Amino acid sequence: MRLGQIKWNGRATAAIFNHTSARPIPDYTLCELISRAEKEGAGLSELAEELSIPKPVRAEPLIPIQPREVWASDHSPLEESRPRIFFKGTARVCVGPGQAIGIRPDSRFTAPEPELAVVLGAKGRVVGYTLANDVSARDIEREHPHYLAQSKTFQASCALGPIMVTTDEIPDPFALTVFCTVTREGATIFEGEFSGARSPVARVVEFLMRANPVPAGSVLLTGAADMQDVALREGDEVSIRVDQIGELRNPAAILA
Numbered sequence: 001m002r003l004g005q006i007k008w009n010g011r012a013t014a015a016i017f018n019h020t021s022a023r024p025i026p027d028y029t030l031c032e033l034i035s036r037a038e039k040e041g042a043g044l045s046e047l048a049e050e051l052s053i054p055k056p057v058r059a060e061p062l063i064p065i066q067p068r069e070v071w072a073s074d075h076s077p078l079e080e081s082r083p084r085i086f087f088k089g090t091a092r093v094c095v096g097p098g099q100a101i102g103i104r105p106d107s108r109f110t111a112p113e114p115e116l117a118v119v120l121g122a123k124g125r126v127v128g129y130t131l132a133n134d135v136s137a138r139d140i141e142r143e144h145p146h147y148l149a150q151s152k153t154f155q156a157s158c159a160l161g162p163i164m165v166t167t168d169e170i171p172d173p174f175a176l177t178v179f180c181t182v183t184r185e186g187a188t189i190f191e192g193e194f195s196g197a198r199s200p201v202a203r204v205v206e207f208l209m210r211a212n213p214v215p216a217g218s219v220l221l222t223g224a225a226d227m228q229d230v231a232l233r234e235g236d237e238v239s240i241r242v243d244q245i246g247e248l249r250n251p252a253a254i255l256a
Helices: 029-042 044-051 138-143 145-152 199-208
Strands: 001-009 011-017 022-024 072-073 084-089 101-103 114-120 126-134 160-165 177-184 187-195 218-221 237-242 246-254
Touching: 001 022, 001 029, 011 029, 011 044, 029 044, 072 199, 084 145, 084 199, 114 177, 114 199, 114 237, 126 218, 126 237, 126 246, 138 145, 160 246, 199 218
Parallel strands: 072 218, 101 246
Antiparallel strands: 001 011, 001 160, 011 022, 072 084, 114 126, 114 218, 126 160, 177 187, 177 237, 237 246
């Protein structure tokens, strides 16, 4: 099932999407819907169908979920004893489709990182997949390892969208192909395609949850693609696309 959020009756509301319209799920955000399904032991798709209104409306997707927490995993070889996991932030640092991603004013090399993201239910259960842009100030990170948090966590440093697809429709995240394009003043400055999940999802989630009860409605980014460095400039546009999920498109802007 294709789930996400739209603006309906003046607020962000969970919805079931088809390609041209959506059916709102009144009184719930997607995070709240996931939490209810987990508490009741109900299927997320079945609960969404039960609570949604029957008549579809035309609406553009908002950020599919305001995540309680956002975690990220760098691609690491399987022979390493632990996957590389770090805390990215909360909904405060996230934006949705069409919203500007941030360029740090103290960075000379803020770059996009196209990734597949998993949406988590209770106890680390994967309930769906969406797209993410793990925007990173790479020059700050390279300056000193202790600067990782500053390079990764700042305003508008994580874009999510356009919708979330439940796991029954994506049995193998490794089989997905991620396409990324960066345009500047109408010209393409980067174009590439990559495999979906960069690390075994179950392994990363298992380590994430060790002594760390990440709440339902959180998001885990599964690792950046091995793309060449692209230093973003104000006005650049980043497009991340997976055919089974959709396209996440964001302009870049220098933060105040």
